[in-house]
Amino acid sequence: MTLEQTERQLPLRRAETAALSTLAVQAVAGGLALLLGRLSGSMAAEAEAWHLLAGLVVWLGAFVHQRLRRLAIEEGLTAEAIRRGRGAPAGPALFEAEGADLLTARNRLAQFEKYFLPAISIVVVLLLAGVSYFSIRRLAAPAAAPAEPLRNFWGFAGIAFVTFLLAKYAAGLATQAPWRPLRSGASYMMSCALGSLLVAVSFVFCFFELPVAERVVAWAIPVSLAVVSVEVLLLLVMGAYRPRAAGEEARPAHDSRLLGMLTTSRGILRTTAETLDYQFGFKVSETWFYRFMERAIGPLLLFMAVTLELLTCFVIVGPGEQAIVERFGVPRASHVPFGPGLHVKLPWPIEIAYRYPTARVEVLVVGEQLLDEPGYEWTKSHAKQPFTLITATHIQELPAAEALPGEGGAGAPAAPKVAAQRPVPSVGLITGTVYVLYYVEDYHAFLYNHEDPKRTLDALCNRELTRYAANSDFLELLGSRRREAVEHLKAAIQKAADDEARKGRGKLGVRIVDVALQGLHPPIDVAGAFEEVVGAIEEREAKVWAARGHANSVVPRATGYAARAIAGAEQYAADRKYIAPAAEEEFKKQLEACRKAPSVFRHRKLLSALKEALLDARKIVKPAWVSVQEVIQLNLEEKMMPGVGLTPDLGTTGGPTP
């Protein structure tokens, strides 16, 4: 029977009536579910209520689609009757070629299928995704067990029953080609029936004080809706790239293939085949490969399962790893873990292997958690979280000479001692990061003694660090005793990890390789004060060195001056020693010469001396009536600057210029 013949025989309005009826029932069921959900405080019930209400869009779309389809069929039948009345030859030529514009209902249907069905699909995707998102977000908060589980059970059981009947009825109608638009609504309504049934069952569990079932359903519904919304979205996208065939029946994207399996007796394979056929535009399900897969899928899955189970009989322990194999929960090989290599064991769940890279050195960071790219200056923050340790501090005694009066300085009366009273400790603050490097030495102890051995080790390291700091001097910890601190912490952590106090019953099974104190420093608030001290030390040293430099220059210079003074005196003495006799002899001879021609001798001596003295000297000869104070010197040789001219040297031999 052809589609046209079927369309003529079936009552076309029945599908519209069915669509309208189910639409109304869906609205009532959704409202009722929402009411029950709000009254009981059940998140599962509320999620299902929104699931039901979102179906109104699907049914509305199905109703409009069905109505347009009926109008198009009726229009086609009328046109054919007119053509027959006119005696025109049979065939579609009149209405397909020349009179196509007259077929308004068919055009409307085509437009609806082309534009409105995808739009409805988009709305369905958004609705399902929204319901899913908000339901899951609400589930993050803790909730009390739902109230009135019995009442809710009856309510949801009723909804499940009614929606199931209507879904089956609509699905039955949708098997006929003219009523196919009902298929999307029927599938959706069947999913609502299933959801409502689950909610009803969960209320039974709640009645028996097992509210966890309601919680599970409250998760299952939004997750399922999210899956369906993703499927509809994928179908929508893939539909855009699907090859079209003339006269092909349009299938909206919100006609979910997953939900479709709820209303048909066909299996997953058949549904998959139909989906592939629709997507690729040809019968994929009739290919050789597909048919082979259909036959072999069962044995293949079984083979896979058996192979996977057999693979659990082998344990490959990698380099640096150890494995403990438990048979029914009891470790095999009496506490000796398996080393690297291939090992055979009984299949899961009889024997289960636990592996761990025991040889790998791991790092535990205690204290400041450093930034990704920290600078290590004391005065700049380089930690994500501040971490401060309390330390003890030696009470700093001022030197006697610097002590203030009454503070026990030199000569001050001794303060009365109170022997019975313990001194109040002075505290210091220190911060830094400690890296504890360790590896698993005893995997058995590591696996079985502690729920979270790393967390235990972390607490242990914090304790040892805090204890050591609290009993150490602040300044010594910062400086001279750091090496000692590392050794002490390493030994103390190891001792505590071995649980020596309880003979190893709570042993962690780790070997401490090293403890690194990185960047121990005073907190940022006081780091500047510490740096100031360092600066003051440098300043002091600089001053001392400057003084030493002064001493190093002054004393040798004085020694030099002294040597020169003595040398000058010695030269003077030498002059006296040698010159005096010579002068005596010279004078005797000069006296003799002078006696011979006193005037000439004296005159010549004077001129000779003037000749030598005045040879290169500047000479000014002035008239006798000009006083020496009235002589002006103009130095024309010096201070001549280009463009400026001559600058007179106004210096005089004495007194103002007249």
Place this chain on the structure above:
Amino acid sequence: MKTRGKFTILVAVVLVAVLLTFLVSFQVRMDETAIVYTFGRATREITEAGFCLKLPYPIQTVTKYSKRTRIFEGKFQEYLTRDQHNLIVEIAAGWSIERPAQFEEKVGSEGSAEEKMAALVGGAANAIVNSHELADFISIGTDHAYANVEAEIHKAVEAEAIEQYGIRVSLLWITRLGLPEDVTKQVVERIKEERGAKAKALRAEGDSKAEGLKAQADTKAKEILTKAEAEARLIRGEADKTASAHYAVFKEDPDLANFLTSIEAIRNLKKRTTYILTPDTPPYHLLSPSLKIPGAESPKAPDPVPPKAREN
């Protein structure tokens, strides 16, 4: 029956058998204890690891409890020590389920156990910390006192935990010590002042040392110079004494001797000296218009500059 049908039945039988096995059996690991509940009543406690059987759900259910030690990490809590110091203490305790039935009855879940531990540890710590002085926690070289405080808190918690909740507390550590915010600020200020005083002392020490060194050096230099001057004077005096014997000859013509000394002084005058001479000075006296050279006509002397012109 076809082979395919037999095979399907075999697979189904195997699957059902596996499912049934899972329904009626369970494993207890080495680090676990299990309690079997029959219709909600604890009927069997299994402490040994191995394979066990039970009746299917819902007749019998099994709850397993880990025997491993868990770590409870308390929050920073402020306490008052015996000597009236506020101290913030954080305590961690290692606990495990020793008596599962009692634990299930009194506690129920791990989250609830953490709450119970918080209450137990907090209460015990409050009592014990109050009975100790601050020096028992923070003091140089009193490690044993710190451990004693831990041991006392541990003892108090351990007894109550096992008795009331079936929980064994195997470890108890003070993991952090702190001071209230205001006290911390005061400590910071004290450290700043202490460091500031230290810095000032260091600077003063530098000044003192530097001045001392300079003074020592200057004194030494002055001493050296003084000594040298004294020695030089002695040398000069001795030389003059020696030379004076030769100077007796100058007494024969003191005028000539002084003249020659003056001449020597003129010779030793500096070369760059400017000499302001009068025409009376030889040899410039030759330039004087009044000088008459024997045998030569007297040149015409230039007119003297009239006083009036000089004034202009």
